[in-house]
Amino acid sequence: MAGVAHVIVDVRTRQLDRPFDYAIPPRWQGRLAPGHRVYVPFGRQYCQGYVLSIDETASGPAKTLKPILAVLDEIPLFTPELLQLHEFVRDRTLCTHLEALQSMIPGAYRAHSVRRYRAVPGDPPALLSAAAERLWQELAARPQAFEPLVRKFGPDAALLLELWLSSGHVEERVEAEDAVRAQVVTVLVPSADAQTLQAAAAARARRAKKQAVLLTALARDKEVRLREAGIRPSDPAVQALVEQGLAVLQQQEVYRAPVAAALREHQPKRELTPAQAAALRAILQAMAAAAGQGVVLHGVTGSGKTEVYLQAIEACLAEGGGAIALVPEIALTPQMVGRFTSRFGQRVAVLHSGLSAGERRDEWLRVRRGEARVVVGARSAIFAPVEQLRLVVVDEAHESSYKQEERPHYDAREIAGWRARHNHAAVVYGSATPSMELLHAAEQGKLTWVSMPFRIENRPMPAVTIVDMREALRQGSRGLFSEALIHGLEAAVEQGQQALLFLNRRGYAAFVLCRGCGESVQCPNCDISLTLHRHGGEEWLQCHYCEYRQAVPEVCERCGEPAVRPFGVGTQQVEHALHERWPHWRVLRMDVDTTRRKGAHREAVERVLNGEVDVLLGTQMIAKGLDFPNVSFVGVIAADTMLNLPDFRAAERTFSLLTQVIGRAGRAEIAGQTVIQTYRPDHYAIQAAARHDFAAFYQTEQAYRQAFQYPPYCELAVFFASHEQESYARGAAARFERELRRLVAAPDAVVLPAAPSGIRRAKGQYRFQVVVKYSQWNRVKNAFASSYAAVSERMRKLGGSCSLDVNALHI
DNA sequence: AGCACGCCGACT
DNA sequence: GTCGGCGTGCTC
Numbered sequence: 001m002a003g004v005a006h007v008i009v010d011v012r013t014r015q016l017d018r019p020f021d022y023a024i025p026p027r028w029q030g031r032l033a034p035g036h037r038v039y040v041p042f043g044r045q046y047c048q049g050y051v052l053s054i055d056e057t058a059s060g061p062a063k064t065l066k067p068i069l070a071v072l073d074e075i076p077l078f079t080p081e082l083l084q085l086h087e088f089v090r091d092r093t094l095c096t097h098l099e100a101l102q103s104m105i106p107g108a109y110r111a112h113s114v115r116r117y118r119a120v121p122g123d124p125p126a127l128l129s130a131a132a133e134r135l136w137q138e139l140a141a142r143p144q145a146f147e148p149l150v151r152k153f154g155p156d157a158a159l160l161l162e163l164w165l166s167s168g169h170v171e172e173r174v175e176a177e178d179a180v181r182a183q184v185v186t187v188l189v190p191s192a193d194a195q196t197l198q199a200a201a202a203a204r205a206r207r208a209k210k211q212a213v214l215l216t217a218l219a220r221d222k223e224v225r226l227r228e229a230g231i232r233p234s235d236p237a238v239q240a241l242v243e244q245g246l247a248v249l250q251q252q253e254v255y256r257a258p259v260a261a262a263l264r265e266h267q268p269k270r271e272l273t274p275a276q277a278a279a280l281r282a283i284l285q286a287m288a289a290a291a292g293q294g295v296v297l298h299g300v301t302g303s304g305k306t307e308v309y310l311q312a313i314e315a316c317l318a319e320g321g322g323a324i325a326l327v328p329e330i331a332l333t334p335q336m337v338g339r340f341t342s343r344f345g346q347r348v349a350v351l352h353s354g355l356s357a358g359e360r361r362d363e364w365l366r367v368r369r370g371e372a373r374v375v376v377g378a379r380s381a382i383f384a385p386v387e388q389l390r391l392v393v394v395d396e397a398h399e400s401s402y403k404q405e406e407r408p409h410y411d412a413r414e415i416a417g418w419r420a421r422h423n424h425a426a427v428v429y430g431s432a433t434p435s436m437e438l439l440h441a442a443e444q445g446k447l448t449w450v451s452m453p454f455r456i457e458n459r460p461m462p463a464v465t466i467v468d469m470r471e472a473l474r475q476g477s478r479g480l481f482s483e484a485l486i487h488g489l490e491a492a493v494e495q496g497q498q499a500l501l502f503l504n505r506r507g508y509a510a511f512v513l514c515r516g517c518g519e520s521v522q523c524p525n526c527d528i529s530l531t532l533h534r535h536g537g538e539e540w541l542q543c544h545y546c547e548y549r550q551a552v553p554e555v556c557e558r559c560g561e562p563a564v565r566p567f568g569v570g571t572q573q574v575e576h577a578l579h580e581r582w583p584h585w586r587v588l589r590m591d592v593d594t595t596r597r598k599g600a601h602r603e604a605v606e607r608v609l610n611g612e613v614d615v616l617l618g619t620q621m622i623a624k625g626l627d628f629p630n631v632s633f634v635g636v637i638a639a640d641t642m643l644n645l646p647d648f649r650a651a652e653r654t655f656s657l658l659t660q661v662i663g664r665a666g667r668a669e670i671a672g673q674t675v676i677q678t679y680r681p682d683h684y685a686i687q688a689a690a691r692h693d694f695a696a697f698y699q700t701e702q703a704y705r706q707a708f709q710y711p712p713y714c715e716l717a718v719f720f721a722s723h724e725q726e727s728y729a730r731g732a733a734a735r736f737e738r739e740l741r742r743l744v745a746a747p748d749a750v751v752l753p754a755a756p757s758g759i760r761r762a763k764g765q766y767r768f769q770v771v772v773k774y775s776q777w778n779r780v781k782n783a784f785a786s787s788y789a790a791v792s793e794r795m796r797k798l799g800g801s802c803s804l805d806v807n808a809l810h811i
Numbered sequence: 812a813g814c815a816c817g818c819c820g821a822c823t
Numbered sequence: 824g825t826c827g828g829c830g831t832g833c834t835c
Contacts, residue, residue: 007835013812020835043834044814065835 035076292421301663321390331625462672510568516561723800
């Protein structure tokens with residue numbers, strides 16, 4: 001047989017991480033292409049697979065191959081570009097073929113086998129009971145799956161099926177089926193020309209009004225979607241038209257349209273400021289160069305980056321190209337989506353986790369079919385099958401959410417660069433606080449740096465006051481709010497404007513501590529303190545890692561003293577304090593606890609935009625991607641919460657978050673005021689953010705990174721082992737370290753000793769890690785791959801787990 | 812991952 | 824004497 005397909009089977013194990021060969025059935029020869037999804041027999045079972053490549057010329061095979069049973073999609077899900085990209089992802093993250101492939105397509109594309117049973121035409125078997133009689137009728141009518149039959153007829157159905165299968169009265173067929181399929185509606189379509197239809201409508205206007213209405217609609221619209229019209233397919237009027245040959249019923253696929261239309265702002269194309277125009281020119285130049293160039297767009301908050309993106313994408317479309325715009329999940333708000341849909345309408349597809357599986361499948365399919373040429377989406381949208389890709393925009397490019405924390409550990413920013421190079425397109429990394437990595441790449445001449453240092457319409461940057469909370473404490477102030485913060489809040493609210501209060505910690509208090517012995521209440525499963533929550537008159541302790549909950553102990557569990565007190569402020573406590581002090585203010589709290597419910601986030605944003613809120617209080621979710629024109633005051637309750645984390649990016653994240661929070665103030669006509677409360681007023685991250693002085697921050701931070709050899713002066717990899725038993729977790733990390741040291745050495749890599757992770761135990765699992773610094777991936781990747789292989793298999797058998805995050809963001 | 816093949820303890 | 828425990832090994 002001629003034609004062999006090399007297929008990756010959908011079985012998640014490293015042992016099967018290689019192509020398997022299958023025979024191409026005659027009717028698919030010449031039509032089956034790389035990227036097609038197929039259904040194949042594998043071992044004693046069936047599974048779906050992905051065609052990597054095809055060998056048309058394969059002559060007489062040494063062994064007889066099993067055949068492909070079915071091709072699951074009309075067009076290959078993977079374009080040639082995506083197949084090539086999957087090799088890059090595999091090489092860069094050391095994941096399997098399957099992991100790389102499946103991260104690129106919607107999860108809805110997963111076929112399961114369904115066995116259906118059908119009565120063989122001819123002599124029926126002896127039907128001994130009424131139930132058997134009915135079962136036989138059912139099987140004769142159409143093929144039936146096992147589960148519904150047993151549900152309907154009881155366990156006897158299984159016995160009868162078995163009997164009839166062996167006697168040959170019933171046959172079994174295995175079919176592949178996706179759990180999420182295309183949505184199908186019944187439509188009535190005309191089978192006569194418009195004139196005939198209108199004449200027929202006129203003739204029926206008196207005696208058959210419903211038929212007349214349908215005929216008129218058919219003449220006008222060429223189709224009637226019955227469900228939308230509230231008419232059943234069995235309606236006599238419909239049946240009559242079909243019988244008279246005027247119309248036929250058809251099943252038609254329809255797209256599930258996500259709610260992108262909501263909050264659609266009809267924003268006209270805006271006149272660009274000189275800085276915006278210069279930025280747009282730089283992007284268009286990079287596109288015209290067709291060399292996969294990258295541009296860093298450093299634009300202060302309120303400088304109008306989105307408008308630049310929109311106009312650059314317009315230029316793509318005008319040239320017949322396509323574009324992808326990546327936005328962090330947290331910023332992918334209806335507001336942001338609305339700006340794209342109002343500008344590009346149906347040419348935009350939206351891809352993010354808020355969509356249902358079916359919506360995501362349909363949006364993706366619109367892209368694959370070339371019907372949508374612009375994609376707006378979160379991280380995984382970087383794999384969208386846009387053809388003629390001319391531009392990739394990565395908005396808020398400093399955001400850590402572009403790195404996938406699960407396997408495969410890819411970084412969408414890096415994939416953006418790959419796709420730009422592959423397509424001879426351009427990539428834009430936009431941010432008010434570009435990362436140290438972007439800065440470093442620009443300094444080395446790998447990226448072009450463009451600045452938009454002013455806000456649109458020359459609005460001023462907010463005035464920032466730093467309040468030293470140590471000083472306030474010395475003066476006897478023990479409240480959450482300093483004088484400056486109180487003045488700012490009151491001034492804003494009294495003038496009918498809005499205020500925003502930021503605190504990066506949810507719950508009521510960070511932890512509870514016994515004043516008798518100094519012991520805090522710990523989570524029994526994790527190595528961290530429990531957080532105090534107070535809501536709706538109730539009070540409890542909660543773990544922010546594993547969701548464990550317990551009551552607050554009356555007395556200390558260690559020393560028995562009734563001296564358990566809350567410490568450290570959370571958003572619930574600030575909300576409480578606001579209510580106490582200003583009972584008539586309308587305060588809205590926004591954090592994970594208040595926005596968990598679907599749609600809650602959007603409702604909250606709408607309430608703020610509608611002016612139903614005086615003070616919006618929240619965690620970092622209020623700092624990003626939202627544009628509230630009536631906010632004139634921003635307060636930061638405690639700038640230090642992020643600064644004290646044991647992470648080499650703590651300063652960068654503080655600087656970035658503060659800059660963004662400050663930037664929420666004064667985005668429209670009103671001037672902005674800002675107060676930052678801190679115990680470390682002299683820290684360079686806080687100082688630089690307050691003075692809007694990016695250069696100063698970068699200079700200091702760069703010196704630290706270089707001195708301690710952290711990114712961007714190297715790359716980090718983190719091997720991670722976790723197990724219920726501490727010794728197994730430690731052992732796996734130690735073995736990985738030993739293995740890797742055997743294979744690489746300085747200067748290619750610096751292997752740090754195996755050590756417990758920041759949180760030694762989480763969800764009942766002990767966690768150990770090995771951190772490696774290296775600068776050239778190609779020189780170390782083989783060593784990583786084999787060291788990992790040496791440990792991971794055994795760890796899994798022991799009931800633990802391992803991971804290897806290459807190019808890791810934090811350790 | 813499944814599923815079978817294959818060698819040793821407690822039962823009809 | 825069997826039924827069944829789960830330790831290796833294979834899947835085009």
